[in-house]
Amino acid sequence: xITVRAxxxxxxxxxxxxxxxxxxxxxxxxxxxxxxPEGEILELGELILLPGLMDMEVNxxxxxxxxxxxxxxxxxxxxxxxxxxxxNARRTLRAGFTTVRNLGLFVKTGGYLLDVAxxxxxxxxxxxxxxIVPAGHAITPTGGHLDPTMFAxxxxxxxxxxxxxGIANGVDEVRKAVRYQIKHGAQLIKICVSxxxxxxxxxPGAQHYSDEELRAxxxxxxxxxxxxxxxTHGAEAVEHAVAxxxxxxxxxxxxxxxxxxxxxxxxxxxxxTTRLADxxxxxxxxxxxxxxxxxxxxxxxxxxxAAYRAGVKIAVGTDAPAxxxxxxxxxxxxxxxxxxxxxxxxxxxxxxxxxxLGVTDRGRxxxxxxxxxxxxxxxxxxxxxxxxxVRFVMKGGKVHVQS
Numbered sequence: 001x002i003t004v005r006a007x008x009x010x011x012x013x014x015x016x017x018x019x020x021x022x023x024x025x026x027x028x029x030x031x032x033x034x035x036x037p038e039g040e041i042l043e044l045g046e047l048i049l050l051p052g053l054m055d056m057e058v059n060x061x062x063x064x065x066x067x068x069x070x071x072x073x074x075x076x077x078x079x080x081x082x083x084x085x086x087x088n089a090r091r092t093l094r095a096g097f098t099t100v101r102n103l104g105l106f107v108k109t110g111g112y113l114l115d116v117a118x119x120x121x122x123x124x125x126x127x128x129x130x131x132i133v134p135a136g137h138a139i140t141p142t143g144g145h146l147d148p149t150m151f152a153x154x155x156x157x158x159x160x161x162x163x164x165x166g167i168a169n170g171v172d173e174v175r176k177a178v179r180y181q182i183k184h185g186a187q188l189i190k191i192c193v194s195x196x197x198x199x200x201x202x203x204p205g206a207q208h209y210s211d212e213e214l215r216a217x218x219x220x221x222x223x224x225x226x227x228x229x230x231x232t233h234g235a236e237a238v239e240h241a242v243a244x245x246x247x248x249x250x251x252x253x254x255x256x257x258x259x260x261x262x263x264x265x266x267x268x269x270x271x272x273t274t275r276l277a278d279x280x281x282x283x284x285x286x287x288x289x290x291x292x293x294x295x296x297x298x299x300x301x302x303x304x305x306a307a308y309r310a311g312v313k314i315a316v317g318t319d320a321p322a323x324x325x326x327x328x329x330x331x332x333x334x335x336x337x338x339x340x341x342x343x344x345x346x347x348x349x350x351x352x353x354x355x356x357l358g359v360t361d362r363g364r365x366x367x368x369x370x371x372x373x374x375x376x377x378x379x380x381x382x383x384x385x386x387x388x389x390v391r392f393v394m395k396g397g398k399v400h401v402q403s
Contacts, residue, residue: 001026001039004394006375009033009049009365012351015343017379021049025371028396032367042402044375044392050346051365052098052372052395053387054353055328056271056317057229057250060102060132061114063321064088074159078109085118089129091326094401096374096390099131099353099362101317103229103250104138104166104190106146111164113137116185128400133357135229136186137166139177139217144208145231146192150199171216174209178220189221193230193246194237197292198285204292205234205254214244227358229271233296235259242266248356250317252307253277253300260310269356271317272304275334280322305339314340315356316349329387336384343381371397 009021119132140146168177277297354363375392393401
């Protein structure tokens with residue numbers, strides 16, 4: 001038995017800071033909250049304890065030290081990508097994020113689901129990192145936003161991906177692509193429904209897959225018990241995605257009142273990734289991409305507040321490395337800057353993220369739940385920026401950071 005003792009802890013349900021903060025931990029789970037300390041005592045002084053944070057959109061196999069953008073797309077082999085991901089995973093955990101969804105590889109891997117392997121290595125205790133819910137390869141049509149040939153003017157024979165790597169067209173192919181990801185360990189499905197900022201051709205809001213293809217993807221995933229997350233920007237594309245039964249919209253920068261109304265009615269989640277509208281450096285990008293960013297980023301700064309006020313269910317996601325790995329808490333700060341209350345932002349990164357994942361073993365500091373606990377130097381309800389200064393990280397009862 002270990003007792004973690006701090007100045008206070010956040011009860012995400014009541015929205016109160018309980019003082020003092022006392023957690024009793026037995027093995028990988030919380031044995032009790034409050035009361036008298038038992039066993040070894042970890043004294044954390046003036047820190048405030050929070051549930052481990054969750055990021056619902058990361059790409060741990062991309063970005064990080066030594067990554068060189070488009071050059072890496074054609075130069076880095078799967079072992080190099082995996083080794084870089086080890087560092088990205090460690091930085092993410094040490095920033096206080098104990099669970100992430102890794103939303104889709106769109107690189108050449110020979111069909112291997114590297115995020116599945118990374119998660120298994122972390123679960124096995126070989127390396128440090130958050131709990132990973134892997135999506136395998138993002139599924140996209142030929143020439144879609146997540147077809148990597150859309151990010152540069154590659155020749156037709158450069159960086160062509162296979163169906164097993166997520167390029168799928170037509171109902172039969174998208175069904176096979178979903179089945180392949182599930183066979184090799186994907187725990188959710190990521191697809192591309194509309195264009196995006198950083199692809200060279202096509203309007204960012206234009207719908208990629210037909211309604212029939214979308215319904216086929218959802219049918220395959222849901223029959224196997226998996227949810228579907230969809231990169232989608234355009235308002236009309238969001239409406240079609242919602243109608244097809246997609247569970248979660250990623251980004252949604254261009255949503256309007258009608259799309260928001262459809263999301264509320266269907267209970268569709270939004271992972272807004274709003275910080276990247278401030279943080280992504282497009283100054284050296286192709287002029288066409290800079291023009292897209294200039295159009296979309298201002299809308300991204302306002303659409304999330306409109307969705308929140310209408311009652312759309314929101315979970316925190318960063319699209320890291322759009323935000324550098326390890327800076328995930330910048331998204332929480334951005335959401336508060338947009339006008340969301342700090343408590344609801346913290347819930348979006350904890351208990352609501354758990355709801356999106358469909359799990360009940362994390363997201364709160366409560367007896368019986370996983371001992372995923374972080375400590376920050378102040379009250380996040382008063383100053384959300386303390387989440388950028390994590391001083392203590394425990395995942396499953398094991399301390400990874402204590403300073």
